[in-house]
Amino acid sequence: MITDEEIRKVIAPLLLSGAKMLDKHCPKCGSPLFEKDGKVFCPVCEYREKQKKEKVKGVEEKLTEKLTQLANSLPEDIDELEKYLKIMGKIIEVLEKYRRLEGGR
Structure with a gap:
């Protein structure tokens, strides 16, 4: 409708x-x-598809920004570093899913 x-x-x-x-x-x-x-x-x-792509792009930009922040503030403590790396791995997984939705960018 x-x-x-x-x-x-x-x-x-x-x-x-x-x-x-x-x-x-x-x-x-x-x-x-x-x-x-x-x-x-x-x-x-066409309008709805454009809106969907813009929304996906916005989420992707926020995830990339967060990934960059984490990469720039890696702790020296090995336990903390492992936590950061797990979080970064999850962010990368989500980014890959968004990119597939966007058409394999």
Whole structure:
């Protein structure tokens, strides 16, 4: 289902830009399909995919920042160092999962 936000942020600007709303609908989300410059597309699905990628990128940036902070403050005590390395390993695992979600970056 299309939200009011998507209508305001995606569909209305498309109509104003000269894109043609077609009498066909997206099988995935139900939005009207549009045509612009010879390309038929679902603006809502494209918008949602972009939002998802931005969210994943934000999480990835935060994890990378935390990983850098940990790497820059490694303790000399071996027990503490082992804890840091375990945490860093988990962060790397999560980063790899996010990168796979993002399309293998």
